[in-house]
Amino acid sequence: MIKKITVDSEFFNPKDTLECGQIFRFFPAEKGYLVLSGSRACELINEGQNTVIVCDEENEQYFYNYFDLDTDYSGIFARAQSSKYGILKKASSLGKGVRILKQDSEEMLFSFLISQNNNIPRIKKIINSLCEKLGEKKNFLNHEYYAFPTASALQGASEDLLKECGLGYRAPYLRILSNEILTNNLLSKLKDLNEDSLKAELLKIKGIGEKVANCALLFGFYKTKSFPVDVWIEKIYREDFGGLLTDRSKITAFFINEFAFDAGYFQQYLFYYKRSLEKQPQN
DNA sequence: GGCCAGGATTTAA
DNA sequence: TTAAATCATGGC
Numbered sequence: 001m002i003k004k005i006t007v008d009s010e011f012f013n014p015k016d017t018l019e020c021g022q023i024f025r026f027f028p029a030e031k032g033y034l035v036l037s038g039s040r041a042c043e044l045i046n047e048g049q050n051t052v053i054v055c056d057e058e059n060e061q062y063f064y065n066y067f068d069l070d071t072d073y074s075g076i077f078a079r080a081q082s083s084k085y086g087i088l089k090k091a092s093s094l095g096k097g098v099r100i101l102k103q104d105s106e107e108m109l110f111s112f113l114i115s116q117n118n119n120i121p122r123i124k125k126i127i128n129s130l131c132e133k134l135g136e137k138k139n140f141l142n143h144e145y146y147a148f149p150t151a152s153a154l155q156g157a158s159e160d161l162l163k164e165c166g167l168g169y170r171a172p173y174l175r176i177l178s179n180e181i182l183t184n185n186l187l188s189k190l191k192d193l194n195e196d197s198l199k200a201e202l203l204k205i206k207g208i209g210e211k212v213a214n215c216a217l218l219f220g221f222y223k224t225k226s227f228p229v230d231v232w233i234e235k236i237y238r239e240d241f242g243g244l245l246t247d248r249s250k251i252t253a254f255f256i257n258e259f260a261f262d263a264g265y266f267q268q269y270l271f272y273y274k275r276s277l278e279k280q281p282q283n
Numbered sequence: 284g285g286c287c288a289g290g291a292t293t294t295a296a
Numbered sequence: 297t298t299a300a301a302t303c304a305t306g307g308c
Contacts (some may be wrong), residue, residue, distance in 0.1 A: 116291060117287090117305095118290085118304095121307085123289080125306090168304025169302090170303090206291090207292085209291045210291090211289070212290070212291080228289065230289040233289085271289080
């Protein structure tokens with residue numbers, strides 16, 4: 001049985017939400033997009049005033065939560081609009097339809113582990129390649145897709161297979177992380193932690209530093225008091241906030257101090273804005 | 284052909 | 297404690 005969830009599109013635009021850099025597994029479809037999370041799939045379609053989520057009945061609650069439908073984004077948007085920083089007004093106007101997705105924690109850990117020193121098109125390519133080689137084949141409506149690989153599938157993959165996916169020097173990081181997940185039950189340990197101790201635990205994982213930890217906090221564990229700083233954010237910090245700090249962890253601290261629990265949302269507005277102005281046309 | 288990408292680890296100073 | 301060097305890979 002197929003279900004449809006219909007939501008007002010003012011604060012939920014599929015393009016804004018999917019293309020703001022938080023998710024790597026989505027594909028244009030005949031109408032809207034095919035969106036994948038773990039082993040599940042849905043379609044996300046804009047119909048003027050409405051945004052429609054189409055999914056199997058058994059996944060209805062999952063995607064309701066996934067798209068963060070219980071959070072009212074009008075307040076977040078209003079605070080961005082009334083900010084003393086003009087750039088935040090512009091950025092939030094452009095990205096008014098952005099929502100922070102509640103993605104699968106394990107998938108996000110692996111995904112952002114792959115993201116380091118990498119660009120978004122290639123990150124997508126690597127992850128899709130991993131899914132095709134190691135994920136379970138599934139079907140939804142007329143779509144054929146692959147689930148995100150399980151930790152044991154990733155752990156069991158040969159070095160050669162991982163390199164074929166384009167992982168390069170990151171391949172060992174994935175193996176170490178999947179081993180932690182399987183032997184130490186890492187995910188259930190992480191789920192109960194508050195943001196400070198969670199961040200400390202994330203930083204112990206090989207291949208996860210300050211930036212990736214912040215991404216994992218925000219996109220994998222929904223801690224909105226986090227603020228990933230990459231080259232785009234550093235650029236906007238320098239050019240539009242007049243910032244002078246160069247140490248990225250200090251830049252993170254600056255923004256968290258400014259925006260507190262809005263930091264993660266505002267970061268996405270800013271990242272999406274800056275990148276949409278300057279990104280190369282083929283993406 | 285050198286530079287860059289949702290950087291982190293290792294090694295040197 | 298901070299500063300470089302190094303790590304695959306593909307697009308420009």
